[in-house]
Amino acid sequence: MNALFNNYSRRPISIVEGKGTIVKDSTGKQYLDFTSGIAVCCLGHTHPALVKTIKEQSEKIWHTSNLFESPGQVQLAEKLVKDNHLSHALFCNSGAEANEAAIKLARKHTGKHHIITFENSFHGRTFGAMSATGQEKIQKGFGPMLDQFTYLPFNDADALKNTVDESVAAIMLEVIQGEGGIHEVTEEFAKAINELCEKHNILLIIDEVQTGIGRTGTRFAFEQTSLKPDIVSMAKGLGGGFPIGGILATAELYETFGPGSHGTTYGGNPLGVAVAQTVIDLVFDDRFLEEVREKSQYLISKLEEVLPQDQFEIRGKGLLIGIDCHKEVASIVGKAEEAGLLLVAAGAQVLRLLPPLTVTFDEIDEAVAILKTILTEEKSVVS
Template sequence: MSSLFNNYARRPVHLVKGKGTIVTDDKGKDYLDFTSGIAVVSLGHAHPAIVKTIQQQSEQLWHVSNLFESPEQETLAAALVKDTHLSHAFFCNSGAEANEAAIKLARKHTGKNTIITFAQSFHGRTFGTMSATGQEKVRQGFGPLLESFKIVPYNDKQQLEAALDGDVAAIMLEVIQGEGGVVQIDSDFAQLIADNCSAKGILLIVDEVQTGIGRTGTCYAYEQTPLRPDIITLAKGLGGGFPIGAMLGTAQLADSFGPGTHGSTFGGNPLAVAVAQTVVDHVFVQDFLQQVEDKANYLMEKLRNELPQDRFSIRGTGLLLGIKCEDEVQPFIQQAEDKGLLVVQAGTHVIRLLPPLTVTKEQLDEAVKVLSAILVKKPATQKVLN
């Protein structure tokens, strides 16, 4: 009998080591890892620079708490806001914590209570972020949630405008809903949000936990939209596998998060900051980002050439792509695993592809070959309506 709570539907594979895009189980079988720990291992497994950073920092200082000054946090913060309109950072340990900080900051700064979020969004599993999440399966069974969230359909301009009233502190969204099916924001919907936030003094929070740190081919995904967020949240790829989260905000918000308003015991500890700095130093380079974009375009083209467009649609941006299928995808995911390819679903009908940003074109070819083998031979049997 396991001593663990059974809150994860675990796959019966025990991974014991990894290098780059390849992971190996305890039986010696190799897999192409197109999950990246769910968009976390941005530079691949055991990247030499990250290994070196952890080794060096672990011999110096792991934790001192935020009672003391941290020039290293200052350096990382400056790197994250460089070339953006954002100016300040708060460090924590996860995406949910970053989103909690964003919710608190928005309400405290505006003095208002309501935050608009969207159906099929995912922002975390704390009470605050679960209340913000637009998926009933995440919310069920926990009793009354926070009442100050309005959840409206994504990309629905009419219902968004109907939800805007004088008590709206912020609109909170993902540019690409990763957990919700790899659904991308429409450009005109993004423009409507930008216009309303500007005209009505509503803060805009963009959850970049899954899309940030180069995943979509730019430093942040919002850069590819008309959106100009007041706050963005980060985690996952920021630490390349080491736990760290961050909230970035504009200068006008700085005074609303003074001493004692918010905090984190482990947030921004020296080990996490050192690793995140290494990741940013590698990813926030134009040549690297261009390579991500090139590989993403290559993968998109390969998938569209291999998969019949009347049965499959390819969605997403950068190396956050989804394959929308007519059938439920869980059996396909198992078949891919059997053939040595690890992928993850996004809802019941979408296969999500999240390779490390360092994946090679040869590995993309191999993954497409596996996906084509398991998908194209499967006859269409069950139509999905939406």
């Protein structure tokens, strides 16, 4: 027992050094990091451009408070809303904070309080975000959640149509459910959402905390669908490992968040904003995103080559890939770690692959070889 709370099921290794996709633990053992801090280190570890930015900004100023003008925040906001229908940004420190802001903005703007989310969703662990999360295991033990959240089956257009009425302020969803097992929104469901939002004057909130900032091969995952969000939440990859989150919203919502309506002490601090600007400059480059899509196709094709499709299901987009093993994967994650590959689960039965967007093709080959060995052995044992 140590002085920390035991709220994390920590693995018995300590990562002390990293460069690109490669990390080392305190014993000197080397691993391929296909977690990226759970989709956070989009440019890998200690990317030279980020190191340079942090060093330069740290020698200028770290924090000034949002009492003062912030040209850096304005510049970052302009980069994030360029070439899309969104127009304004608010910066905070995490994905949960971003979703809290999105929920507050939707309720205040519409004057309504009912929000529809979906089963197996994940929106964070603060009370509002936890209340929006459609997973009982996340909420268990904390007493009554905030009311007026309804959880519906994901991709069930009929259930949505039968539930929506004029009381609904917003529909909130992930384009790909990350924690929920790497399930993508269908185009049929997306169209139903659009139609219902327009018919009943409902706001659409898309949680891009995990899928945003190039993770799925485009700037944001919603760009690969017909969905047109009023509010987008983001974090994780936005800072490439430095804590920063935020929301983007349309011009119609600008007046709703006037002075005193919402705030954050550290959100949009000069260090976080400087790093995020560097991330966006690199990741939102068309050639960079094209390479992410090429790596995605390569990774999926390699997995399909070595994993029998009648035994494994591969899902996802970009470098957010799930392997449904149709069995508990905790032991597989452990075996991969022993073999030098760090993975994270997505639910009980799905392996989640989240390499840095800068992962090399050779590193993909190495990771797939490890997975092939482990998963083949697992199936032979079961057989």
